[in-house]
Amino acid sequence: MMMKLVLGRRGFVSVMAAGVALAMSGTAIAQEALKVAAIWTVPVEQQWASRLHNALVAADAAGTIEYVYSENISNTDYERVMREYSEQGNKLIIGEAFGVEQPSRAVAEEYPEVMYLMGSSLQPVEPNYATFDNFIQEPSYLTGMIAGLKTESNQIGMIGGYAIPEVNRLMNAFMDGALSVNPDVKFSVSFINSWYDPPKAKESAFAMIDAGADILYAERFGVSDAAKERGILAIGNVIDTAADYPGTILASALWHGEPMINKAIEDVKAGTFTASDYGIYAFMEHGGSSLVVDEALAGADAVAAAKAKEAEILAGTFKVEIDDSEPKSN
Numbered sequence: 001m002m003m004k005l006v007l008g009r010r011g012f013v014s015v016m017a018a019g020v021a022l023a024m025s026g027t028a029i030a031q032e033a034l035k036v037a038a039i040w041t042v043p044v045e046q047q048w049a050s051r052l053h054n055a056l057v058a059a060d061a062a063g064t065i066e067y068v069y070s071e072n073i074s075n076t077d078y079e080r081v082m083r084e085y086s087e088q089g090n091k092l093i094i095g096e097a098f099g100v101e102q103p104s105r106a107v108a109e110e111y112p113e114v115m116y117l118m119g120s121s122l123q124p125v126e127p128n129y130a131t132f133d134n135f136i137q138e139p140s141y142l143t144g145m146i147a148g149l150k151t152e153s154n155q156i157g158m159i160g161g162y163a164i165p166e167v168n169r170l171m172n173a174f175m176d177g178a179l180s181v182n183p184d185v186k187f188s189v190s191f192i193n194s195w196y197d198p199p200k201a202k203e204s205a206f207a208m209i210d211a212g213a214d215i216l217y218a219e220r221f222g223v224s225d226a227a228k229e230r231g232i233l234a235i236g237n238v239i240d241t242a243a244d245y246p247g248t249i250l251a252s253a254l255w256h257g258e259p260m261i262n263k264a265i266e267d268v269k270a271g272t273f274t275a276s277d278y279g280i281y282a283f284m285e286h287g288g289s290s291l292v293v294d295e296a297l298a299g300a301d302a303v304a305a306a307k308a309k310e311a312e313i314l315a316g317t318f319k320v321e322i323d324d325s326e327p328k329s330n
Contacts, residue, residue, distance in 0.1 A: 033064060035090045036059075036094065036265070037088070037090040037094070038093070038095060039078060040072070040095065040096065041075065041099065043071055049071070051255045052260075053069065053257075055256075055261040079103040086107060087111075097119060101120060108128055114128065118131055121164055121165045124276055125275055126275045130278055133277075134166045134170070134255060136282055137169050137173035138313050139253035139289050141177035141309070141320045142177060142306045143174060144175060145180060145309060146302045147251070155187075156185060157211075157217065158175075158188065158327070159191075159201050159204050161219060161220050162193060167191075172327050173320050173321075175327060186329075186330055194220075197222070198225065201223050202222035202226045205225075209226065215233045215250065217235045224248060233297065236292075237253055250297050252291075254289060254291070255289050259282075260278050285316075
């Protein structure tokens with residue numbers, strides 16, 4: 001027997017009101033801020049982490065996400081923190097897995113409902129472990145061109161953190177750019193085996209200056225301090241520190257975290273997040289990296305040469321090769 005529902009005007013209005021409320025509730029749920037957590041092994045001021053942290057802070061301020069983070073987390077403690085965030089309702093967890101590759105993947109396997117976007121030199125893992133890396137080799141090449149045209153001693157010192165792919169490719173691109181305009185340039189390459197040890201980086205930089213380098217490639221904090229103290233020039237990496245070292249920073253290859261972070265957030269909300277490589281969003285064509293130059297220091301000819309090559313990169317007529325091998329002094 002079918003029951004027939006008969007409503008008067010008040011009943012109809014009540015049902016309609018309930019339907020509207022339910023629809024509004026559904027809209028509110030759909031627009032609810034995504035819970036996102038990040039785990040950093042370094043201070044968030046450190047240049048690499050800061051690019052992504054600042055992008056996440058901006059998304060939080062816009063109401064797109066609810067962002068929490070932990071910094072200065074040791075590799076031995078990383079797995080515990082990752083698991084805690086996974087159990088606290090966060091739907092996207094971002095971090096750096098370079099020193100915890102296997103443990104981080106094990107945690108992701110335990111929480112298939114959580115999406116992970118991890119800085120990594122290895123491959124993504126289905127279904128929820130996506131990776132990214134610092135692919136700013138294009139502007140790094142351009143800064144190399146400027147340095148190669150500017151050096152007078154033809155000796156450039158380069159100080160990096162660790163000899164891993166994400167560092168190596170930037171240094172190799174820089175060297176290729178310098179050699180493309182000045183085949184006589186020589187490089188002194190050193191790694192401090194730390195992500196954050198400004199005194200050690202500064203000490204290494206002083207040694208290179210004493211050996212004749214008149215430009216330093218500052219992949220780590222501390223190098224530009226040495227350049228400033230000795231009155232030579234430095235090439236910045238990832239962030240623009242020119243205001244902190246006036247008259248010292250010749251050019252910088254900048255990384256912009258917003259394209260990648262916003263894409264990952266969008267994908268998680270849409271249910272389209274996949275275990276893929278999000279590092280492509282650091283390429284210049286996506287607005288993920290750029291060149292900044294002190295034109296007064298570099299000179300018009302060097303700036304014009306770099307800008308012309310930048311136009312070729314953006315047009316797709318010139319490709320900066322990705323070389324992840326460890327760079328060597330020559």
